[in-house]
Each structure stands twice: as C-alpha cells, then as structure tokens.
Amino acid sequence: MKIGENQFHEHRMSKLVKGAVVPRPIAWVSSLSSGGVANLAPFSFFTVASMDPVTLCFSIGDGEREKDTLVNIRETETFIINLVTEQLADQMHESSKNHSPDVDEFHAAGVESEPGDFVNVPRVKESPVHMECTLSQVVEVGSGHLVLGRLVGYHVRDDVYMDVDKIDPYKLKPVGRMAGDYTYVREFYSLPIGCMKQKKS
Template identity: 90%
Template sequence: MKIGESQFHEHRMSKLVKGAVVPRPIAWVSSLSAEGVANLAPFSFFTVASMDPVTLCFSIGDGEREKDTLVNIRETGKFIINLVSEDLADQMHESSKNHSPDVDEFQAAGAEPEPGDFVSVPRVKHSPVHMECTLSQIVEVGAGHLVLGRLVGYHMKDDVYKEVDKVDPHKLKPVGRMAGDYTYIREFYSLPINGK
C-alpha cells in the first residue's frame, strides 16, 4: 500500500498513523483550573523535547470543546506529568472520559492526590514517577496544540530508583498505548541480538 497526501482523505489516516507509531508512553497530566478544580487526563503523544533545559512535551488534539488541560495550563502555566504503571491503568482510563470542567477528575477516576512540591498542582500519589513542569510554550500545530514544559521538579518512588540515577523498567511497569488498545512493557533486551 502506498498513500500520497492527495489520497489522505480517502483513508482513516489517524488510525494508520497511530497504529504504526507504537508503543507510545502516556503522560497522565494533572493541572488546576484558575478556580482550583483539579483536572487529570492522559495524553499518548508524549516525549522529551530537550535535555538542556530539560523540557517535556505532549500534544493535545482537537475535540468538540477545548480540553480542560489546555485551558488550565494556559491560565496557570503549571502542570505535572504522572507516569502510568500497570496498577493505575484502570484509573487512567477512567480519567480519559469527557468530564465537565467542574468535575474533579482525581475523584472521578479514584486517583489519590497529593500536593506538588515545586508547582501548586496535585500529583497522583501512587504514580511511580512525577515530573513537575512550568509552561515554556504552546505551539499550535494544525488543529492540535503542542505543550512544552520545563521540568522544575522530579519525584520517583524509592523502589523504582536504580543505581546510579537510573529508572528500573521492571519496577516502573509502564503502560504503553497502541492503536486502540494498551500494552504491557515487560520484556527487555540489548543489541546486537546476535552478540556480534
């Protein structure tokens, strides 16, 4: 199969692209509205943008209305990226539902909050890693918005820490996003496979 840009309208390009760019890590983003309502939502278009300064980014797609996460970050300039472990997957899924802006999504998802230490935003208490960020910029990309945040604070559960300054992937137990489903990330190997 070969599809040129002029033929994109004949195909479900969202499914074709998201089905190939896998597995994607999930940024479980917590934020606060200007009125103090906690918001929690997952985004799987997520990665590291820079290491100097340390900058994380995630993309917020378009929808029927502007996402609460985007509104909150614009208003406050603060957010926390919580990583999703296997035991938090159901709560993460619940937070992906379309709740109204006045709903505390920590409560709706059954996720226990705790205060951030570096930004005034709650974080998911049982998440293995929290990355507290201040807004660097929001870049409009077509109908989406790429949010770039500068890392100002990092938390890791003690059992996930691996000497020296490494994350133990076996203890992290991250969840990855596939096309319409999710995947466990449990098996690891080094290259070259043939040992040459």
C-alpha cells in the same frame, strides 16, 4: 499500498498513523483550574523535547470544546506529568472520559492526590514518577496544540530508583499505548539481537 498526501482523504489516516507509531508512552497530566478544580487526563503523544533545559512535550488534539488540560495550563502555566503503571491503567482510562470542567478527575478516577512541591498542582500519589513542569510554550500545529514544559521538579519512588540515577524498568511496569489498545512493557534486550536481558530476582 502507498498513499500520497492527495489521497489522505480516502483513508483513515489517524488509524494508520497511530497504528504505526507504537508503542507510545502516556503522559498522565494533572493541572489545576484558576478556580481550584483539579484535572487529570492522559495523552499518548508524549516525549522529551530537550535535555538542556530539560523540556517535556505532549500534544493535545482538537475536540468539541477546548480540553480542560489546555485551558488550565494556559491559565496557570503549570502542570505535572504522572507516569502510568499497570496498576493504574484502569484509573487512567477512567480519567480519559469526557468529564465536565467542574469535576475533580482525581476523585472520578479513584486516585489520591498530593500537593506538588515545586508547582501548585496536585499529583497522583500512587504514581511512582512525577515530573513537575512550568509552561514554556504552546505551539499550534494544525488542529492540535503541542505543549512544551520545563522540568522544575522530579519525584521517583524509592522502589523503582536504581543507583546511579536510573529507573528500574521491571519495577516501573509502565503502560504503552498502541492504536486502540494498550500494551505491557515487560521484556528488554540489548543489541546485537540475542542479548536478552533476564529479569532480576
């Protein structure tokens, strides 16, 4: 099957694209409203935009109302990206629900918060990696908004840190986003094919 742009309206392109662009990492973004209400929400259109300066980006889609994450980031120009692990998957899912702006989603999701060290935003205490960011810019892309943030602080838990400045993927146990579901990330291999890495004892 081939589909030209003039035929996109005949198909559910969102499902076709999301089903092919996998697995996707999840940015579990914490932010704070100007009134001091903590917000926590996951976004799977997430990656590194630059390493000089270190810049992370994630995309916020459209909805019935502007998402609290976008409102907060525009107001405070700060946010934190927390990584989602297997142990935090259910809590992440709970935070994806459409809570009202006055709800503290750390409490709703059942996770603990602790203050950021470099920005005035709470972070998920249980997450092994936190990346504290200041807003670089918000780029409107069609009906979506691409948020680019400059990394100003990085936290990694000792048990997932490897010398020298590496993350142990076996201990990190990240969660990936598929189309409508999620995936474990547990096996790794090197190229050429056949050089399967064995889990460390």
